[in-house]
Structures are given as structure tokens and as C-alpha cells.
Amino acid sequence: MLLSITDLQYSFAAAHSQPVFSKLSMEASQGEFISLVGASGCGKSTLFKIIAGLLEPASGNIRISGLPSLNAASRLGKIGYMPQQDLLLPWRTVLDNCLLPWELKRDCSKEDAVQQIRGLLHRFGLAGTEAAYPQELSGGMRQRVALLRTLAAGNDLLLLDEPFGALDAITKRELHRWLLELWGGLGKTVLFITHDLEEALLLSDRIYLMTGGSCERLQEMTVDLPRPRHYQLNYQPQFIALREELERRLHESINH
Amino acid sequence: MRVSTINRLLRNYGPAALLVLLVLVVWEAAVRLGHFPPFILPAPSSVWTALVEQRSLLFGLHLPVTLQETLLGFAASVVCGTLLGVSMHLSRPLAKAVYPLLIVSQTVPLIALSPIFIMWFGYTLGGKVAVVFLTAFFPVVVGTYDGLHKSGEQYRELLLTLGANRRQLLVKIQIPLALPAFFSGLKLSIVYCVIGATIGEWLGGSKGLGYYSRRMAGNLQSAEMFAAVCLLSALGIMLFLCIIVLEKILLKKRGFHR
Numbered sequence: 192m193l194l195s196i197t198d199l200q201y202s203f204a205a206a207h208s209q210p211v212f213s214k215l216s217m218e219a220s221q222g223e224f225i226s227l228v229g230a231s232g233c234g235k236s237t238l239f240k241i242i243a244g245l246l247e248p249a250s251g252n253i254r255i256s257g258l259p260s261l262n263a264a265s266r267l268g269k270i271g272y273m274p275q276q277d278l279l280l281p282w283r284t285v286l287d288n289c290l291l292p293w294e295l296k297r298d299c300s301k302e303d304a305v306q307q308i309r310g311l312l313h314r315f316g317l318a319g320t321e322a323a324y325p326q327e328l329s330g331g332m333r334q335r336v337a338l339l340r341t342l343a344a345g346n347d348l349l350l351l352d353e354p355f356g357a358l359d360a361i362t363k364r365e366l367h368r369w370l371l372e373l374w375g376g377l378g379k380t381v382l383f384i385t386h387d388l389e390e391a392l393l394l395s396d397r398i399y400l401m402t403g404g405s406c407e408r409l410q411e412m413t414v415d416l417p418r419p420r421h422y423q424l425n426y427q428p429q430f431i432a433l434r435e436e437l438e439r440r441l442h443e444s445i446n447h
Numbered sequence: 448m449r450v451s452t453i454n455r456l457l458r459n460y461g462p463a464a465l466l467v468l469l470v471l472v473v474w475e476a477a478v479r480l481g482h483f484p485p486f487i488l489p490a491p492s493s494v495w496t497a498l499v500e501q502r503s504l505l506f507g508l509h510l511p512v513t514l515q516e517t518l519l520g521f522a523a524s525v526v527c528g529t530l531l532g533v534s535m536h537l538s539r540p541l542a543k544a545v546y547p548l549l550i551v552s553q554t555v556p557l558i559a560l561s562p563i564f565i566m567w568f569g570y571t572l573g574g575k576v577a578v579v580f581l582t583a584f585f586p587v588v589v590g591t592y593d594g595l596h597k598s599g600e601q602y603r604e605l606l607l608t609l610g611a612n613r614r615q616l617l618v619k620i621q622i623p624l625a626l627p628a629f630f631s632g633l634k635l636s637i638v639y640c641v642i643g644a645t646i647g648e649w650l651g652g653s654k655g656l657g658y659y660s661r662r663m664a665g666n667l668q669s670a671e672m673f674a675a676v677c678l679l680s681a682l683g684i685m686l687f688l689c690i691i692v693l694e695k696i697l698l699k700k701r702g703f704h705r
Contacts, residue, residue, distance in 0.1 A: 243608045268610020278605050282623055291619070295611045344609055 590632015
């Protein structure tokens with residue numbers, strides 16, 4: 192297991208308030224693409240911040256590649272985290288933005304780092320934009336650059352917090368198509384927050400349904416659709432059946 | 448393209464220039480028609496004449512002295528203000544201790560404190576620079592601290608997950624994000640500097656535009672006094688524009704298109 196979480200609990204600083212979640216357990220194995228869906232405010236983003244090492248949980252265990260992680264700070268820098276906003280630095284070009292992870296780690300020569308980024312930019316369909324500033328790019332391109340930067344940090348586990356949430360429907364579809372073509376070759380493990388059920392089904396191997404509060408156990412759904420997937424899979428009968436099931440289970444879990 | 452630039456300048460600044468021109472014409476006419484004695488209100492033309500006649504004294508002696516005091520005081524304010532602002536950002540206890548005092552210090556009328564500074568630092572350059580520093584220090588500290596303090600929590604979190612340490616956070620995001628607020632502080636500060644230098648010179652000394660304008664006022668040589676005041680204003684405007692140009696160059700290089 193690349194990531195395994197057991198009995199995680201978290202409450203906001205104002206103590207005696209109800210925990211955001213408790214007894215939360217989940218796991219992800221190498222190469223899996225897992226989506227987390229659930230109503231707003233159920234603690235999905237908080238969970239991501241805990242895994243990334245930005246927040247300390249009240250209790251519970253987190254194991255990365257089988258090794259227990261003692262505190263939040265020890266996870267910083269080991270897990271890729273991409274928030275909803277692209278957070279590209281406006282005063283840096285695309286290339287310099289993508290070089291940021293390398294600048295902080297300096298684990299190889301600059302030539303090698305630039306070489307690697309150039310290769311990725313090419314694969315991401317961003318060739319020719321390396322000297323551009325973020326504000327000169329479209330929303331979809333900025334999101335791709337932000338994903339590239341997350342990848343460039345070189346971590347096996349990536350946490351993507353609604354990366355396509357702020358995009359219009361057409362751009363989003365384009366990125367799904369692009370991501371499905373690209374994904375197989377990257378060999379990364381992904382946790383993916385989304386409110387878009389079709390997106391979750393299209394991209395994921397498994398889906399966790401988060402309800403938050405006092406839920407005993409995360410509900411889980413395996414997306415039994417063959418890979419490689421085509422972006423128009425969402426018109427197939429088996430996909431539509433899965434979508435119905437997911438929606439029904441989400442509805443039940445919320446009204447439970 | 449040339450023509451469009453001129454058109455734009457005319458559209459933006461034409462009305463203000465027209466108003467200034469109108470005021471000057473009315474002023475000149477009122478004095479010439481004998482409504483005011485020249486020692487109360489000198490005509491713009493006689494101010495100009497005074498400026499030309501006294502040019503070697505004004506530009507050769509007094510302006511350089513005032514400029515020197517202003518720039519020295521400004522440099523000291525920027526160095527100390529930036530250091531304090533950054534230290535406050537890095538140490539929460541220091542910020543908690545110093546920030547309220549800084550705000551309170553601004554309610555003290557600085558002009559009232561200036562004589563004390565002159566007493567402590569003397570009638571020479573040191574005293575004047577101290578008064579300039581006193582007036583110009585605060586905006587730099589507040590600009591630096593607020594800029595660093597309020598900038599991008601989300602960027603901070605992102606860099607932390609990339610494994611950044613405190614120094615890297617400061618250099619890679621907090622300083623660049625703080626630059627606009629820092630420059631706002633500098634712009635306020637440089638204007639205060641000219642005011643501080645003038646006050647310092649009023650209080651004593653034998654050189655500088657402030658000293659000169661006060662002496663001329665004492666002699667009822669109003670045209671000369673107005674000439675010195677015009678030069679002081681021009682000095683303030685020039686220095687302010689210098690900061691704006693510097694800001695434009697620096698921020699443009701950093702991709703802030705405004």
C-alpha cells in the first residue's frame with residue numbers, strides 16, 4: 192500500500208466542537224486513481240491538508256509506503272499537492288514556475304531539471320509556452336502547468352483538490368480527454384477531489400464517498416471499467432448504470 | 448502612435464493643466480491690478496524672476512543641501528524600516544511588541560518632537576537627517592510588514608508541500624508578493640522626507656531651501672520665498688516620480704501587469 196490511513200480524526204481548533212470527521216480509514220495502492228466525492232464541507236480538503244502535512248490530525252495513523260508517519264511536518268515535501276486555484280506565481284514564466292520544485296530541492300543539475308521540464312511541457316501539449324507568463328495563458332493551460340509543476344516535484348502520491356473545478360464545461364472535457372491519454376504513462380498514484388460525478392467515474396479506479404461528521408466508515412465504490420478509457424465512455428450504458436448507482440449511494444449516505 | 452500618446456496625455460492631464468494656467472492668469476492679473484501688495488502675494492512672474500535671479504544660490508547651495516538631507520534620511524529610513532519590518536515578520540513576539548507602539552507613535556505630532564531631535568543631534572546635517580528619519584521611517588516599516596504579513600497564505604501552503612524552508616518561503620514568494628505594498632510605503636515615505644527636511648531647516652541651520660524660505664519670509668521677500676517653496680514642491684514631485692519609475696521597472700520585470 193502506498194498510502195494507508197486508519198481511524199483519522201480531526202477537529203478545528205475551537206475544541207468541543209464536533210469533529211470534521213472521525214474514524215476515517217482509507218488506502219491507496221501504487222498507480223491507483225482514486226476520487227473522493229461528497230457534499231461541500233464534509234472535510235475533503237481538510238483530509239488532503241492532513242495527508243500533505245499542512246495540518247496535524249487529532250488522532251489516527253498515516254502510513255506512507257508502509258512506514259508510519261510520526262507528525263505532519265515529516266510529510267511536507269514528500270507528497271504532491273495541487274489546490275483548486277492554479278497558484279502559478281504571476282512574476283515567473285511557465286518554465287520558471289515549473290522549475291520551482293527543483294529550486295527548493297536542488298537534487299540535480301539545472302540543465303537536467305530544465306531538460307526534464309521541457310520534456311514534460313512537450314508531453315503536456317504546452318511546448319512553446321515556456322517563456323509565457325501565466326496571465327497570458329487560458330484557464331485550461333494554467334491548470335495543466337500547475338499539474339506539471341506538481342508532477343515535477345517527483346512524488347509518487349499526488350493530491351489533486353478539484354483541479355478542474357473552476358473550468359468551464361468544454362475546457363474540462365478537453366482536459367479529461369487529455370488526461371486519459373496521458374495518464375497511463377505517468378505511473379503516479381492520485382487522490383482526486385471532485386464534485387463532478389461523471390468526472391469521478393471517468394477518471395477513477397475507485398471512488399470514496401465522504402459524508403463527514405460521525406460517519407463510521409467511508410463508503411467505497413469500485414469503477415469496473417476497462418482501461419485505457421476513452422473520454423466518450425460516459426455515453427456507454429455501463430457507465431450510465433454506474434453513475435446512477437453512485438448518485439443513489441451518495442443520496443443515501445447524505446440522508447442517512 | 449506619437450499622436451495617440453499626446454492625445455492620451457492631453458485627455459488625462461489637460462484639464463488639470465488648464466486649471467493651473469487659469470489660476471496663474473487670475474493671480475497675475477489680481478496682483479498687477481494692485482489688489483495685493485507684492486510682499487503679501489507676489490505675482491507668478493516675479494516669483495519666476497526671483498527663481499532666475501537667485502538661481503546660483505538656490506540651485507548651487509540650498510537645493511543640494513536639502514536634497515542631501517532628504518536622501519540620507521530616506522536611505523536610513525528604508526534600510527532601518529525594511530530591517531524592522533522583516534524582523535517583525537519573522538518574529539511574532541517582536542511584531543506584537545512593536546506594532547502597537549508604531550501606530551501610537553504616529554499620533555504624536557512630529558513637528559512638536561522635531562526641536563528635541565535638533566537638540567539631541569545638533570543644528571548640522573545629523574539633526575536634519577534625524578528629523579527626516581523620524582517622519583519617513585514609519586511608512587516603510589508598515590509597508591514592509593503588512594506586505595509580508597498579508598501575502599498569500601495559499602502560496603505559503605503550496606510551497607510548504609514542495610518542501611520549502613522559512614528562508615525559501617521568504618525569498619521565493621513572500622518578498623515578491625510584498626513588493627507592491629513595500630513600494631506604496633516608499634512613495635509615502637519619500638514625500639514625508641522632503642517635509643521632514645524642510646521642518647529640520649526651519650528649526651535652525653544656515654543652508655537649505657527650508658532655511659532660505661523662512662529667512663526670505665522674515666525679510667518680507669515673498670517672491671524669493673515662493674521661489675523656494677516651488678523648488679521644494681518640484682523636489683518632492685521629482686523624487687516621487689523616481690520611485691514610481693523604479694516600481695514600474697521592478698514590477699514589470701516581475702510580471703505584475705497593472
